Amino acid sequence: MTTDPLLKVDGLRIALSGSKTTYNAVEEVSFDIGRGEAFGLVGESGCGKSITALAVMGLLKRPLSLGGGRIVLDGEEIQDASPAEMRELRGSRIGMIFQEPMTALNPLSPVGRQIAEMFVLHQKAGWSEAMDRAEEALRQVRVPSPERRIKDYPHQLSGGMRQRVMIAIALACSPELLIADEPTTALDVTVQAEIIDLMAELCAAKGTAILMISHDLGLVANMCKRVAVMYAGRIVEAQPAEAIFADPQHPYTQGLVSSLPRLGERSRRGRQRLREISGVVPSIQAYPPGCRFNPRCPRATDVCLSVPPDITPLPADSLVRCHHHG
């Protein structure tokens, strides 16, 4: 049993109902996350990474809905769970962190109370005990002088401190899975580095698995063991983190890796013209037939224009979705 993954997403499809037709915002998305494993989902805006996370949490709202597929948490299918069951799961077994903590925190309630609420709701703790544990949780996320900070309201904290509070709330009940959607995008780079380290450290200590969602391939590769790259609603490549940078297989990933100026590159090789990915990200109403990357792909051939590529399994638990990978 222990070899079973903690979270198994299998053939996930998310439907977007438009005024006339229904589109598949996400389709054929499958991945596993082992216990305590950090897994990254990378892609640009609109690729479907965030709504995939929402689907796992049971938080899809109209016009989005689950179109098919299975979501299995610890051997139990949760894709058809009732809203009440999902509410119980979130917080106790799945923790969440979002990009902008200000919108996720209640502005009218002191942060200590918001952390304590988790213990009261999910672990039936009494309020005074819960407040003590909230203070301890703030200490764990390295908020200075937590005994005073528990009385602060969210607006009295800086962005980095608010995100620490979010982490404290998300990890309060030692969930098995932490879903972090662009947790540091709104923060300054030096603060971002600290928050990421903190998140990784606490999750390792509690044995919590992470589903990390970001547009920043470097950030995800640094933190996660395995990384999947999404493009236009599908996973196009999944590899161990080291390999995704060293040996990307999909032309899109290759483009991403080589299109961004990387620190130290100019010192070693002088200023090279950046490799561009031509064209633009397609909108969901206008996904091209065949491989969705074909209009921008340097390797596109006739087969790419008409036949959507299947997943090709590669060694080391990797996969790629391309007719001409490598």
Place this chain on the structure above:
Amino acid sequence: MRKGGLSLWVGGGLVALALAVAIFAPLIALTDPVMGANLMNAEIPPGLEFPFGTDAQGRDIYSRICYGARISLTVGIVSQILNSLIGVTLGLTAGYWGGLWDDLVSGLTNLMLAIPSLIFALAIMAILGPGLVSLLIALGLTSWSYSCRIARAQVLSLKSQGYIQAARILGYGDLRIMFTQVLPNILGPLIVIATLGMGGAILAEAALSFLGLGIRPPFPSWGSMLSEARDQINTAPWLSVFPGLAIFLTVLGLNLLGDGLRDILDPQSTTRRT
């Protein structure tokens, strides 16, 4: 995509009807609204000959409503244009320049909002005396505070947008920025407010005329007709019902139109003619 939907069409239809009646009054009216008095026909209930009945002087109510539309709509449109000009100019400059000018305008706006505008208009009318022109002035000077507030708030939210900054950096003058960069982008809510304001002005005209300070008899406005009808409300209810209905439908139409416009002029809406 049909934004605005039903309220836009119903509202637009009612307003168009009122405008058509006003414009074509001489063609569709059955008799002269003032000279058509004939005591032989006094207080005839609605029927085939007089569709809306007649008043105590024997004048045809239907014809008087047709001509009354001219006055009521003129009051609504002209006074609201005046209000919009004052309000938008003050709001735009106050929001854009800020500082002392903004404090001054905001103070004045709050003062205007604190005084019931009808009472204020009443005072102006008392000084100027009854009549169409004084009515236009009284109503056109007293309810610009809504346009002013909306314009100011919109400018404040727009001021930090990159394209306003870019215009300053490119050397655009303040007035040019206000009129070419800011105004076109805040026109939507201002049109909505102006449409709703027209309904308000028509009601205010009715109220002032009802109090005897509006249009002088024998010239018909919907308000003055109501005012004259109040003594006979029990004996000849049609005298009040039809002008009341005209006001009700026109104001309803303007409000629906305003709501519908609010939906299409929503900045989220990207449909635009090219």
Place this chain on the structure above:
Amino acid sequence: MAESLLQLDDLAVHFKVGSTFAGGIHTLKAVDGVTIDVKPGECLGLVGESGCGKSTLALAIMGLIPPTRGHVALDGRDLSERERLETARTVQMVFQDPYASLNPRQTVRRTLADPLRIHGVTDKAEVEARVADMLARVGLRPEHADRYPHEFSGGQRQRIGIARALILKPKLVICDEPVSALDVSIRAQIINLLLELKDELGLAYIMISHDLGVVEHVSDRVAVMYLGRIVEQGGWQEIFEDPRHPYTRALIAAIPDPFQRAAVPARAKAKGEIASALAPPPGCHFHPRCPLKADICVSQDPPLEAIAAGHRAACHFRDRSG
């Protein structure tokens, strides 16, 4: 040494914030004594995090905020002696957010042609020719001129923003995070375009960014700002290969770096949060977060002093490398 295009001399911009009644008036030292120059055709990278004053600095350079102290000189003449329009023809700006920086009610043609008319180019044919030329330079097609901003993607909008900044043929363009709001796969296109235009038109840039990869790629010289002051400045190689201020090292260490390629070890990371610019720490502003902090850092404010020609750092321990 070439004549400076832009010369900032002890520039400071302070704001009064708060009110006399609620909590009293405080002075926000957004920019506090910045001295730096930009030569024609040069790209100065300006690095810093929120609250460091880089945006205020940009506005002061364009004359939109009057300096509290010090001078801004363009082409050797103080900004206060220059006509507003003349300054507009010398320095322009590219904005971060391509969605908010274009007027939604104006066609591309109008966005590009109006500034020309304001600056006295009234000949219709000339306006047309310059608009068409600029569209071609930024990689847009002639028929794009009659479209509205909402018909374009983010990358194309940024191209329009660049065209607008260049239409008056400025010598200096301030690029405020020009790619950070764009999709990752689009960024390379815009960076390449900016570098091409720099060479073709002989432009000087001030590249404001928090993305050190971008700054290293495009800059000739780099200045690092923290809480209103420059803490280190130097050639790009000095800054990235031999950073001397702990804050510069912390910035570099903070970049997720799967290959450990940068010249800075992970232990250089900064602790804690950026202090408020309203109440900066005494002595060296960076000391509460600094791994090298000593007593002198709390009591004495380190001056920006030379390490080598053109490389300066404001740190008591600037001679320690690595």
